[in-house]
Amino acid sequence: MKVIRVAALCILALATTLSLGANFLAPHDYSEQFRQHANERPSLGFPLGTDELGRDRLSRLLEGTRISLLCAAIAASIATGAAAAIGLLAGYFGGWVDEMAGILADLFLSLPWLFALLSLRAILPLNTSPWVSLAATFLLLAAVGWAPSARVIRANVASLRNSGSIVHARAYGCGRARLLWFHMLPNLKPVLSAQFWILVPAFILTEANLGVLGLGINEPVPSWGNMLAELQNYQRIPEEPWILAPAVLLVMVVGSLQLVVSQRNVWE
Protein backbone atom coordinates (compact mmCIF):
# COMPACT_ATOMS: atom_id res chain seq x y z
CA MET A 1 0.00 0.00 0.00
CA LYS A 2 2.90 2.31 0.73
CA VAL A 3 4.12 2.05 -2.88
CA ILE A 4 0.65 2.91 -4.19
CA ARG A 5 0.44 5.90 -1.83
CA VAL A 6 3.86 7.16 -2.94
CA ALA A 7 2.78 6.76 -6.59
CA ALA A 8 -0.41 8.72 -5.86
CA LEU A 9 1.55 11.52 -4.19
CA CYS A 10 3.96 11.61 -7.18
CA ILE A 11 1.01 11.93 -9.61
CA LEU A 12 -0.43 14.78 -7.53
CA ALA A 13 2.96 16.50 -7.36
CA LEU A 14 3.36 16.14 -11.13
CA ALA A 15 -0.12 17.51 -11.82
CA THR A 16 0.52 20.45 -9.49
CA THR A 17 3.87 21.18 -11.17
CA LEU A 18 2.28 20.97 -14.62
CA SER A 19 -0.51 23.30 -13.60
CA LEU A 20 1.79 25.82 -11.92
CA GLY A 21 4.25 25.79 -14.81
CA ALA A 22 1.58 25.84 -17.54
CA ASN A 23 2.76 29.24 -18.82
CA PHE A 24 6.34 28.01 -19.30
CA LEU A 25 5.65 24.42 -20.35
CA ALA A 26 2.89 25.05 -22.89
CA PRO A 27 4.28 25.14 -26.44
CA HIS A 28 1.62 27.65 -27.58
CA ASP A 29 -0.98 30.01 -26.19
CA TYR A 30 -4.09 28.03 -25.21
CA SER A 31 -6.38 30.18 -27.37
CA GLU A 32 -4.10 30.59 -30.41
CA GLN A 33 -5.77 29.14 -33.49
CA PHE A 34 -3.67 27.52 -36.20
CA ARG A 35 -6.39 27.38 -38.83
CA GLN A 36 -4.22 25.48 -41.32
CA HIS A 37 -3.59 22.72 -38.71
CA ALA A 38 -7.19 22.10 -37.57
CA ASN A 39 -7.96 18.55 -36.33
CA GLU A 40 -4.33 17.52 -36.76
CA ARG A 41 -2.92 14.28 -35.36
CA PRO A 42 -0.17 14.42 -32.69
CA SER A 43 3.15 15.67 -34.07
CA LEU A 44 6.32 17.31 -32.79
CA GLY A 45 4.76 20.77 -33.12
CA PHE A 46 1.48 19.67 -31.50
CA PRO A 47 2.23 16.72 -29.18
CA LEU A 48 -1.47 16.00 -28.49
CA GLY A 49 -2.73 17.22 -31.85
CA THR A 50 -5.10 20.12 -32.41
CA ASP A 51 -8.84 20.59 -31.99
CA GLU A 52 -11.36 21.59 -34.67
CA LEU A 53 -10.35 25.27 -34.33
CA GLY A 54 -6.65 24.43 -34.71
CA ARG A 55 -5.78 25.05 -31.04
CA ASP A 56 -2.94 23.06 -29.49
CA ARG A 57 -4.47 20.38 -27.24
CA LEU A 58 -1.40 20.07 -24.97
CA SER A 59 -1.33 23.81 -24.22
CA ARG A 60 -5.06 23.74 -23.48
CA LEU A 61 -4.65 20.65 -21.28
CA LEU A 62 -1.91 22.32 -19.20
CA GLU A 63 -3.95 25.50 -18.75
CA GLY A 64 -7.11 23.45 -18.14
CA THR A 65 -5.33 21.44 -15.43
CA ARG A 66 -4.41 24.65 -13.67
CA ILE A 67 -7.93 26.07 -13.89
CA SER A 68 -9.71 22.87 -12.85
CA LEU A 69 -7.40 22.13 -9.91
CA LEU A 70 -7.23 25.71 -8.65
CA CYS A 71 -10.93 26.45 -8.96
CA ALA A 72 -11.95 23.10 -7.43
CA ALA A 73 -9.69 23.88 -4.47
CA ILE A 74 -11.16 27.39 -4.09
CA ALA A 75 -14.73 26.04 -4.33
CA ALA A 76 -13.90 23.31 -1.80
CA SER A 77 -12.51 25.98 0.58
CA ILE A 78 -15.72 28.02 0.28
CA ALA A 79 -17.92 24.94 0.78
CA THR A 80 -15.84 23.78 3.76
CA GLY A 81 -16.03 27.29 5.26
CA ALA A 82 -19.82 27.37 4.87
CA ALA A 83 -20.09 23.83 6.26
CA ALA A 84 -17.90 24.81 9.22
CA ALA A 85 -20.05 27.86 10.00
CA ILE A 86 -23.34 25.95 9.78
CA GLY A 87 -21.99 22.84 11.51
CA LEU A 88 -20.47 24.91 14.35
CA LEU A 89 -23.68 26.85 15.02
CA ALA A 90 -25.90 23.75 14.75
CA GLY A 91 -23.67 21.56 16.90
CA TYR A 92 -22.97 24.20 19.54
CA PHE A 93 -26.42 25.72 19.99
CA GLY A 94 -28.47 22.56 19.36
CA GLY A 95 -32.28 22.92 19.70
CA TRP A 96 -34.13 24.67 16.89
CA VAL A 97 -30.90 25.98 15.31
CA ASP A 98 -29.78 22.36 14.94
CA GLU A 99 -33.19 21.30 13.58
CA MET A 100 -33.18 24.10 11.00
CA ALA A 101 -29.62 23.29 9.94
CA GLY A 102 -30.60 19.61 9.72
CA ILE A 103 -33.57 20.37 7.46
CA LEU A 104 -31.43 22.67 5.30
CA ALA A 105 -28.75 19.98 4.99
CA ASP A 106 -31.42 17.37 4.20
CA LEU A 107 -32.81 19.64 1.53
CA PHE A 108 -29.42 20.01 -0.16
CA LEU A 109 -28.73 16.28 0.20
CA SER A 110 -32.07 15.46 -1.42
CA LEU A 111 -31.47 17.74 -4.39
CA PRO A 112 -30.47 15.94 -7.56
CA TRP A 113 -27.15 17.82 -7.81
CA LEU A 114 -26.62 17.76 -11.52
CA PHE A 115 -30.23 18.73 -12.29
CA ALA A 116 -30.09 21.57 -9.75
CA LEU A 117 -26.80 22.77 -11.22
CA LEU A 118 -28.26 22.69 -14.72
CA SER A 119 -31.22 24.81 -13.52
CA LEU A 120 -28.98 27.35 -11.81
CA ARG A 121 -26.52 27.39 -14.72
CA ALA A 122 -29.39 27.99 -17.15
CA ILE A 123 -30.18 31.31 -15.47
CA LEU A 124 -26.90 32.76 -16.75
CA PRO A 125 -27.37 34.71 -19.98
CA LEU A 126 -26.07 33.20 -23.23
CA ASN A 127 -23.43 35.92 -23.65
CA THR A 128 -21.80 35.31 -20.25
CA SER A 129 -18.04 35.85 -20.43
CA PRO A 130 -15.82 32.76 -19.93
CA TRP A 131 -14.39 34.06 -16.64
CA VAL A 132 -17.86 34.82 -15.25
CA SER A 133 -19.01 31.34 -16.29
CA LEU A 134 -15.93 29.88 -14.56
CA ALA A 135 -16.63 31.76 -11.33
CA ALA A 136 -20.35 30.95 -11.51
CA THR A 137 -19.75 27.23 -12.14
CA PHE A 138 -17.44 26.76 -9.17
CA LEU A 139 -19.46 29.04 -6.86
CA LEU A 140 -22.54 26.97 -7.68
CA LEU A 141 -20.59 23.81 -6.88
CA ALA A 142 -19.63 25.30 -3.52
CA ALA A 143 -23.22 26.45 -2.90
CA VAL A 144 -24.69 22.97 -3.36
CA GLY A 145 -21.77 20.93 -1.99
CA TRP A 146 -21.53 22.02 1.66
CA ALA A 147 -24.28 19.82 3.14
CA PRO A 148 -22.53 16.45 3.69
CA SER A 149 -19.54 18.22 5.29
CA ALA A 150 -21.82 20.31 7.54
CA ARG A 151 -23.33 17.12 8.95
CA VAL A 152 -19.94 15.63 9.77
CA ILE A 153 -18.76 18.90 11.36
CA ARG A 154 -22.01 19.25 13.34
CA ALA A 155 -21.60 15.73 14.74
CA ASN A 156 -18.02 16.53 15.79
CA VAL A 157 -19.02 19.85 17.39
CA ALA A 158 -21.89 18.18 19.27
CA SER A 159 -19.48 15.67 20.83
CA LEU A 160 -16.84 18.36 21.45
CA ARG A 161 -19.33 20.68 23.21
CA ASN A 162 -19.35 18.56 26.35
CA SER A 163 -15.63 17.77 26.35
CA GLY A 164 -13.58 18.72 29.42
CA SER A 165 -11.66 21.60 27.83
CA ILE A 166 -14.81 23.31 26.49
CA VAL A 167 -16.70 22.86 29.76
CA HIS A 168 -13.73 24.38 31.64
CA ALA A 169 -13.48 27.29 29.21
CA ARG A 170 -17.20 27.95 29.63
CA ALA A 171 -16.88 27.74 33.42
CA TYR A 172 -14.12 30.36 33.32
CA GLY A 173 -16.55 32.74 31.63
CA CYS A 174 -15.27 32.44 28.06
CA GLY A 175 -17.69 34.19 25.66
CA ARG A 176 -19.52 32.26 22.94
CA ALA A 177 -17.68 33.82 20.02
CA ARG A 178 -14.31 33.30 21.68
CA LEU A 179 -15.23 29.75 22.61
CA LEU A 180 -16.22 28.89 19.04
CA TRP A 181 -13.30 30.67 17.39
CA PHE A 182 -10.41 29.89 19.75
CA HIS A 183 -11.45 26.61 21.36
CA MET A 184 -13.78 24.73 19.03
CA LEU A 185 -12.43 25.64 15.60
CA PRO A 186 -8.78 24.63 16.25
CA ASN A 187 -10.03 21.22 17.46
CA LEU A 188 -11.92 20.79 14.20
CA LYS A 189 -8.89 21.32 11.95
CA PRO A 190 -8.42 17.60 11.08
CA VAL A 191 -12.14 17.24 10.24
CA LEU A 192 -12.17 20.41 8.15
CA SER A 193 -9.03 19.32 6.32
CA ALA A 194 -10.53 15.86 5.59
CA GLN A 195 -13.76 17.44 4.31
CA PHE A 196 -11.79 19.80 2.07
CA TRP A 197 -9.88 16.92 0.48
CA ILE A 198 -13.11 14.95 -0.01
CA LEU A 199 -14.77 17.89 -1.78
CA VAL A 200 -11.92 18.68 -4.21
CA PRO A 201 -12.28 15.46 -6.29
CA ALA A 202 -16.08 15.66 -6.07
CA PHE A 203 -16.02 19.16 -7.56
CA ILE A 204 -13.52 18.19 -10.26
CA LEU A 205 -15.80 15.33 -11.33
CA THR A 206 -18.95 17.48 -11.33
CA GLU A 207 -17.26 20.21 -13.38
CA ALA A 208 -16.15 17.52 -15.84
CA ASN A 209 -19.73 16.24 -16.18
CA LEU A 210 -21.06 19.77 -16.72
CA GLY A 211 -18.29 20.40 -19.26
CA VAL A 212 -19.08 17.29 -21.29
CA LEU A 213 -22.67 18.51 -21.51
CA GLY A 214 -21.47 21.93 -22.74
CA LEU A 215 -22.75 23.63 -19.58
CA GLY A 216 -19.52 24.23 -17.71
CA ILE A 217 -16.93 26.90 -18.38
CA ASN A 218 -17.43 28.84 -21.60
CA GLU A 219 -14.86 28.76 -24.40
CA PRO A 220 -12.11 29.76 -25.05
CA VAL A 221 -10.99 29.31 -21.40
CA PRO A 222 -10.01 25.63 -21.13
CA SER A 223 -10.88 23.25 -18.31
CA TRP A 224 -10.86 19.48 -18.03
CA GLY A 225 -14.64 19.59 -18.38
CA ASN A 226 -14.96 21.63 -21.56
CA MET A 227 -12.04 19.74 -23.16
CA LEU A 228 -14.01 16.54 -22.55
CA ALA A 229 -16.96 17.99 -24.48
CA GLU A 230 -15.35 16.32 -27.52
CA LEU A 231 -16.63 13.03 -26.05
CA GLN A 232 -20.10 13.99 -27.30
CA ASN A 233 -18.77 12.41 -30.52
CA TYR A 234 -17.54 9.31 -28.71
CA GLN A 235 -17.37 7.42 -32.01
CA ARG A 236 -14.15 9.35 -32.71
CA ILE A 237 -12.30 7.74 -29.79
CA PRO A 238 -10.95 4.64 -31.64
CA GLU A 239 -9.50 6.80 -34.46
CA GLU A 240 -8.38 9.68 -32.24
CA PRO A 241 -7.64 8.21 -28.78
CA TRP A 242 -5.63 11.31 -27.81
CA ILE A 243 -8.89 13.19 -27.24
CA LEU A 244 -9.07 11.11 -24.05
CA ALA A 245 -5.90 12.78 -22.66
CA PRO A 246 -7.86 15.14 -20.35
CA ALA A 247 -9.93 12.18 -19.09
CA VAL A 248 -6.81 10.13 -18.38
CA LEU A 249 -5.16 12.99 -16.47
CA LEU A 250 -8.40 13.72 -14.59
CA VAL A 251 -8.88 10.07 -13.58
CA MET A 252 -5.24 9.83 -12.43
CA VAL A 253 -5.49 12.99 -10.33
CA VAL A 254 -8.92 12.23 -8.86
CA GLY A 255 -7.91 8.60 -8.19
CA SER A 256 -4.73 9.77 -6.44
CA LEU A 257 -6.70 12.30 -4.38
CA GLN A 258 -9.22 9.63 -3.34
CA LEU A 259 -6.40 7.28 -2.39
CA VAL A 260 -4.52 9.87 -0.34
CA VAL A 261 -7.74 11.02 1.35
CA SER A 262 -8.80 7.46 2.27
CA GLN A 263 -5.34 6.71 3.70
CA ARG A 264 -5.45 9.96 5.63
CA ASN A 265 -8.88 9.12 7.05
CA VAL A 266 -7.64 5.68 8.10
CA TRP A 267 -4.79 7.30 10.04
CA GLU A 268 -7.03 9.85 11.66
Next chain:
Amino acid sequence: MIQISELKYGTRRSPAWIVCRGIAILLISGLAGATLARFAPGFGIDERALDPRLSAHSIEAIEREHAAERNPLTFYVRFLAGMLRGDAGRSVVFAQPVGPLIGERAPRTFRTVMAGLGYGWSAAIVLAIMAALSHRATTVLAAMAVSGSLLSIPSAVLAAICLLWRLSPAIAIGAVVFPRIFPNAYEQLRASLTAPHVVTARARGLPATRLFLFHVVPSALMPLVALAGVSVTLAFGASIPVEALADSPGIGQLAWQAALGRDLPVLVSVTLLLTAITVTANVLADLVLARLGRHA
Protein backbone atom coordinates in the same frame (compact mmCIF):
# COMPACT_ATOMS: atom_id res chain seq x y z
CA MET B 1 -16.93 7.95 0.56
CA ILE B 2 -20.32 8.61 2.12
CA GLN B 3 -20.46 7.46 5.71
CA ILE B 4 -23.70 5.73 6.68
CA SER B 5 -23.60 7.43 10.09
CA GLU B 6 -23.84 10.80 8.30
CA LEU B 7 -27.12 9.76 6.76
CA LYS B 8 -28.87 8.42 9.84
CA TYR B 9 -30.17 11.79 10.95
CA GLY B 10 -33.75 10.72 11.49
CA THR B 11 -33.36 7.21 12.85
CA ARG B 12 -34.24 8.13 16.43
CA ARG B 13 -37.32 10.11 15.42
CA SER B 14 -40.91 9.01 15.33
CA PRO B 15 -42.33 7.97 11.93
CA ALA B 16 -44.67 11.00 11.95
CA TRP B 17 -41.70 13.32 12.49
CA ILE B 18 -39.79 11.68 9.62
CA VAL B 19 -42.74 12.06 7.22
CA CYS B 20 -43.35 15.71 8.29
CA ARG B 21 -39.68 16.47 7.76
CA GLY B 22 -39.89 14.98 4.26
CA ILE B 23 -42.96 17.10 3.46
CA ALA B 24 -41.21 20.24 4.80
CA ILE B 25 -38.19 19.53 2.58
CA LEU B 26 -40.46 19.10 -0.45
CA LEU B 27 -42.27 22.39 0.27
CA ILE B 28 -38.98 24.26 0.69
CA SER B 29 -37.58 22.80 -2.52
CA GLY B 30 -40.85 23.77 -4.24
CA LEU B 31 -40.40 27.33 -2.97
CA ALA B 32 -36.80 27.35 -4.25
CA GLY B 33 -37.97 26.08 -7.63
CA ALA B 34 -40.77 28.64 -7.82
CA THR B 35 -38.37 31.44 -6.85
CA LEU B 36 -35.96 30.31 -9.56
CA ALA B 37 -38.72 30.31 -12.17
CA ARG B 38 -40.15 33.63 -10.90
CA PHE B 39 -36.86 35.54 -11.02
CA ALA B 40 -35.49 33.93 -14.20
CA PRO B 41 -34.73 36.30 -17.09
CA GLY B 42 -37.76 36.69 -19.35
CA PHE B 43 -40.33 35.84 -16.67
CA GLY B 44 -43.75 37.40 -17.30
CA ILE B 45 -42.93 38.43 -20.88
CA ASP B 46 -45.82 37.41 -23.10
CA GLU B 47 -45.09 37.05 -26.81
CA ARG B 48 -48.62 38.29 -27.56
CA ALA B 49 -47.65 41.71 -26.16
CA LEU B 50 -45.12 42.10 -28.99
CA ASP B 51 -47.84 41.90 -31.64
CA PRO B 52 -47.86 45.36 -33.31
CA ARG B 53 -51.57 45.04 -34.13
CA LEU B 54 -52.55 45.14 -30.44
CA SER B 55 -53.79 48.40 -28.95
CA ALA B 56 -52.43 49.81 -25.68
CA HIS B 57 -55.65 48.68 -24.01
CA SER B 58 -55.14 45.07 -25.15
CA ILE B 59 -51.50 45.08 -24.01
CA GLU B 60 -52.62 46.35 -20.60
CA ALA B 61 -55.15 43.51 -20.41
CA ILE B 62 -52.41 40.95 -21.20
CA GLU B 63 -50.16 42.50 -18.52
CA ARG B 64 -53.02 42.33 -16.01
CA GLU B 65 -53.19 38.55 -16.66
CA HIS B 66 -49.62 38.29 -15.32
CA ALA B 67 -50.00 40.85 -12.51
CA ALA B 68 -50.90 38.24 -9.88
CA GLU B 69 -47.85 36.15 -10.79
CA ARG B 70 -45.50 39.03 -9.93
CA ASN B 71 -46.16 38.55 -6.21
CA PRO B 72 -43.73 35.70 -5.25
CA LEU B 73 -46.10 34.25 -2.62
CA THR B 74 -49.10 34.17 -4.99
CA PHE B 75 -46.85 32.76 -7.67
CA TYR B 76 -45.63 30.03 -5.27
CA VAL B 77 -49.16 28.99 -4.31
CA ARG B 78 -50.23 28.91 -7.98
CA PHE B 79 -47.04 27.10 -8.95
CA LEU B 80 -47.59 24.38 -6.32
CA ALA B 81 -51.29 24.06 -7.16
CA GLY B 82 -50.37 23.75 -10.84
CA MET B 83 -47.75 21.11 -10.07
CA LEU B 84 -50.28 19.10 -8.07
CA ARG B 85 -52.72 19.26 -11.03
CA GLY B 86 -49.91 18.18 -13.37
CA ASP B 87 -49.75 21.65 -14.94
CA ALA B 88 -46.10 22.67 -14.72
CA GLY B 89 -46.18 25.43 -17.32
CA ARG B 90 -45.12 25.45 -20.95
CA SER B 91 -41.74 24.54 -22.37
CA VAL B 92 -39.96 27.35 -24.20
CA VAL B 93 -37.77 25.00 -26.27
CA PHE B 94 -40.35 22.35 -27.16
CA ALA B 95 -43.39 24.70 -27.27
CA GLN B 96 -45.44 22.06 -25.42
CA PRO B 97 -46.92 21.75 -21.92
CA VAL B 98 -44.24 20.46 -19.53
CA GLY B 99 -46.41 17.74 -17.91
CA PRO B 100 -46.97 15.58 -21.02
CA LEU B 101 -43.37 16.25 -22.12
CA ILE B 102 -42.07 14.70 -18.90
CA GLY B 103 -44.79 12.02 -18.93
CA GLU B 104 -43.70 10.78 -22.38
CA ARG B 105 -40.06 10.49 -21.39
CA ALA B 106 -40.25 9.39 -17.77
CA PRO B 107 -40.93 5.65 -18.33
CA ARG B 108 -37.76 5.19 -20.39
CA THR B 109 -35.59 6.94 -17.79
CA PHE B 110 -37.20 5.09 -14.89
CA ARG B 111 -36.57 1.75 -16.62
CA THR B 112 -32.91 2.61 -17.28
CA VAL B 113 -32.35 4.01 -13.78
CA MET B 114 -34.03 1.03 -12.08
CA ALA B 115 -31.96 -1.40 -14.15
CA GLY B 116 -28.82 0.63 -13.37
CA LEU B 117 -29.62 0.63 -9.65
CA GLY B 118 -30.18 -3.12 -9.82
CA TYR B 119 -26.85 -3.72 -11.57
CA GLY B 120 -24.94 -1.36 -9.25
CA TRP B 121 -26.38 -2.71 -5.99
CA SER B 122 -26.14 -6.39 -7.04
CA ALA B 123 -22.54 -6.04 -8.21
CA ALA B 124 -21.56 -4.13 -5.06
CA ILE B 125 -23.14 -6.63 -2.67
CA VAL B 126 -21.85 -9.73 -4.50
CA LEU B 127 -18.32 -8.31 -4.68
CA ALA B 128 -18.48 -7.15 -1.04
CA ILE B 129 -19.50 -10.65 0.08
CA MET B 130 -16.69 -12.19 -1.99
CA ALA B 131 -14.14 -9.73 -0.58
CA ALA B 132 -15.36 -10.11 3.03
CA LEU B 133 -15.30 -13.92 2.90
CA SER B 134 -12.02 -14.14 1.02
CA HIS B 135 -8.92 -14.53 3.15
CA ARG B 136 -6.68 -13.40 0.29
CA ALA B 137 -5.51 -9.78 0.32
CA THR B 138 -5.36 -9.74 -3.50
CA THR B 139 -9.15 -10.27 -3.79
CA VAL B 140 -9.84 -7.35 -1.46
CA LEU B 141 -7.27 -5.17 -3.21
CA ALA B 142 -8.67 -6.00 -6.65
CA ALA B 143 -12.23 -5.20 -5.52
CA MET B 144 -11.05 -1.94 -3.93
CA ALA B 145 -9.12 -1.05 -7.11
CA VAL B 146 -12.20 -1.57 -9.30
CA SER B 147 -14.34 0.48 -6.92
CA GLY B 148 -11.74 3.24 -6.55
CA SER B 149 -11.20 3.47 -10.31
CA LEU B 150 -14.92 3.74 -11.06
CA LEU B 151 -15.23 6.40 -8.35
CA SER B 152 -12.59 8.49 -10.13
CA ILE B 153 -14.20 8.48 -13.57
CA PRO B 154 -16.79 11.17 -14.41
CA SER B 155 -20.17 9.60 -15.24
CA ALA B 156 -20.06 11.23 -18.69
CA VAL B 157 -16.77 9.47 -19.49
CA LEU B 158 -18.18 6.17 -18.17
CA ALA B 159 -21.20 6.68 -20.41
CA ALA B 160 -18.97 7.32 -23.46
CA ILE B 161 -16.91 4.18 -22.75
CA CYS B 162 -20.05 2.03 -22.28
CA LEU B 163 -21.56 3.35 -25.51
CA LEU B 164 -18.32 2.76 -27.38
CA TRP B 165 -18.34 -0.86 -26.21
CA ARG B 166 -22.04 -1.12 -27.16
CA LEU B 167 -23.09 -1.73 -23.55
CA SER B 168 -26.53 -0.78 -22.29
CA PRO B 169 -26.86 2.75 -20.77
CA ALA B 170 -28.09 1.02 -17.58
CA ILE B 171 -24.62 -0.50 -17.14
CA ALA B 172 -23.10 3.01 -17.18
CA ILE B 173 -25.55 4.03 -14.43
CA GLY B 174 -24.74 0.83 -12.54
CA ALA B 175 -21.03 1.67 -12.80
CA VAL B 176 -21.73 5.07 -11.19
CA VAL B 177 -23.77 3.55 -8.34
CA PHE B 178 -21.47 0.57 -7.64
CA PRO B 179 -18.47 2.39 -6.06
CA ARG B 180 -20.73 4.30 -3.65
CA ILE B 181 -22.29 1.09 -2.30
CA PHE B 182 -19.38 -1.37 -2.39
CA PRO B 183 -17.05 0.17 0.28
CA ASN B 184 -19.93 0.57 2.75
CA ALA B 185 -21.24 -2.96 2.09
CA TYR B 186 -17.75 -4.39 2.52
CA GLU B 187 -17.10 -2.51 5.77
CA GLN B 188 -20.50 -3.52 7.21
CA LEU B 189 -19.94 -7.18 6.30
CA ARG B 190 -16.46 -7.19 7.76
CA ALA B 191 -17.74 -5.65 11.00
CA SER B 192 -20.61 -8.11 11.10
CA LEU B 193 -18.32 -11.12 10.68
CA THR B 194 -16.55 -10.21 13.92
CA ALA B 195 -19.66 -9.11 15.86
CA PRO B 196 -20.04 -10.81 19.30
CA HIS B 197 -23.29 -12.64 18.39
CA VAL B 198 -21.69 -14.05 15.22
CA VAL B 199 -18.57 -15.17 17.09
CA THR B 200 -20.76 -16.82 19.76
CA ALA B 201 -22.91 -18.57 17.14
CA ARG B 202 -19.78 -19.83 15.37
CA ALA B 203 -18.37 -21.08 18.69
CA ARG B 204 -21.61 -22.99 19.30
CA GLY B 205 -21.11 -24.80 16.01
CA LEU B 206 -23.72 -23.15 13.77
CA PRO B 207 -23.12 -24.20 10.13
CA ALA B 208 -21.16 -21.58 8.17
CA THR B 209 -23.81 -21.07 5.46
CA ARG B 210 -26.63 -20.67 7.98
CA LEU B 211 -24.48 -18.33 10.08
CA PHE B 212 -23.68 -16.17 7.07
CA LEU B 213 -27.16 -16.05 5.56
CA PHE B 214 -29.19 -15.59 8.74
CA HIS B 215 -26.85 -13.72 11.08
CA VAL B 216 -24.16 -11.88 9.12
CA VAL B 217 -25.96 -10.69 5.98
CA PRO B 218 -29.11 -9.24 7.61
CA SER B 219 -27.25 -7.25 10.26
CA ALA B 220 -24.65 -6.06 7.74
CA LEU B 221 -26.84 -5.13 4.82
CA MET B 222 -29.86 -3.58 6.57
CA PRO B 223 -27.97 -0.35 7.49
CA LEU B 224 -27.25 0.06 3.77
CA VAL B 225 -30.92 1.02 3.36
CA ALA B 226 -29.72 4.50 4.40
CA LEU B 227 -27.89 4.70 1.07
CA ALA B 228 -31.09 4.19 -0.93
CA GLY B 229 -31.81 7.91 -1.32
CA VAL B 230 -28.23 8.75 -2.22
CA SER B 231 -28.04 6.01 -4.83
CA VAL B 232 -31.33 7.16 -6.41
CA THR B 233 -29.97 10.73 -6.66
CA LEU B 234 -26.73 9.44 -8.16
CA ALA B 235 -28.51 7.23 -10.67
CA PHE B 236 -30.78 10.02 -11.90
CA GLY B 237 -27.80 12.41 -12.03
CA ALA B 238 -25.89 9.92 -14.16
CA SER B 239 -28.87 9.58 -16.49
CA ILE B 240 -28.22 13.11 -17.86
CA PRO B 241 -24.83 12.45 -19.51
CA VAL B 242 -25.81 8.85 -20.33
CA GLU B 243 -28.99 9.86 -22.17
CA ALA B 244 -27.37 12.93 -23.71
CA LEU B 245 -24.51 10.90 -25.20
CA ALA B 246 -26.67 7.88 -26.09
CA ASP B 247 -29.29 10.12 -27.74
CA SER B 248 -31.92 8.37 -25.62
CA PRO B 249 -35.14 10.41 -25.31
CA GLY B 250 -35.58 10.32 -21.53
CA ILE B 251 -35.77 12.85 -18.70
CA GLY B 252 -31.97 13.24 -18.59
CA GLN B 253 -31.80 14.23 -22.24
CA LEU B 254 -34.82 16.51 -21.77
CA ALA B 255 -33.08 18.30 -18.87
CA TRP B 256 -29.91 18.67 -20.94
CA GLN B 257 -31.75 20.13 -23.94
CA ALA B 258 -33.74 22.40 -21.61
CA ALA B 259 -30.52 23.64 -19.96
CA LEU B 260 -28.96 24.40 -23.35
CA GLY B 261 -32.15 26.27 -24.35
CA ARG B 262 -32.53 28.04 -20.95
CA ASP B 263 -35.93 26.36 -20.59
CA LEU B 264 -36.52 26.91 -16.87
CA PRO B 265 -40.11 25.58 -16.60
CA VAL B 266 -38.86 22.18 -17.78
CA LEU B 267 -35.70 22.25 -15.65
CA VAL B 268 -37.48 23.30 -12.47
CA SER B 269 -40.24 20.70 -12.94
CA VAL B 270 -37.77 17.88 -13.62
CA THR B 271 -35.62 18.91 -10.63
CA LEU B 272 -38.68 19.02 -8.34
CA LEU B 273 -39.91 15.64 -9.59
CA LEU B 274 -36.54 14.04 -8.89
CA THR B 275 -36.28 15.80 -5.51
CA ALA B 276 -39.68 14.32 -4.63
CA ILE B 277 -38.46 10.84 -5.63
CA THR B 278 -35.26 11.24 -3.59
CA VAL B 279 -37.13 12.61 -0.55
CA THR B 280 -39.58 9.69 -0.74
CA ALA B 281 -36.69 7.22 -0.96
CA ASN B 282 -35.01 8.92 2.03
CA VAL B 283 -38.21 8.96 4.09
CA LEU B 284 -38.80 5.26 3.39
CA ALA B 285 -35.17 4.47 4.27
CA ASP B 286 -35.47 6.48 7.52
CA LEU B 287 -38.72 4.70 8.41
CA VAL B 288 -37.09 1.31 7.83
CA LEU B 289 -34.06 2.34 9.88
CA ALA B 290 -36.27 3.71 12.67
CA ARG B 291 -38.16 0.41 12.76
CA LEU B 292 -34.90 -1.55 12.79
CA GLY B 293 -33.62 0.72 15.57
CA ARG B 294 -36.68 -0.04 17.70
CA HIS B 295 -36.21 -3.78 17.21
CA ALA B 296 -32.47 -3.64 17.95
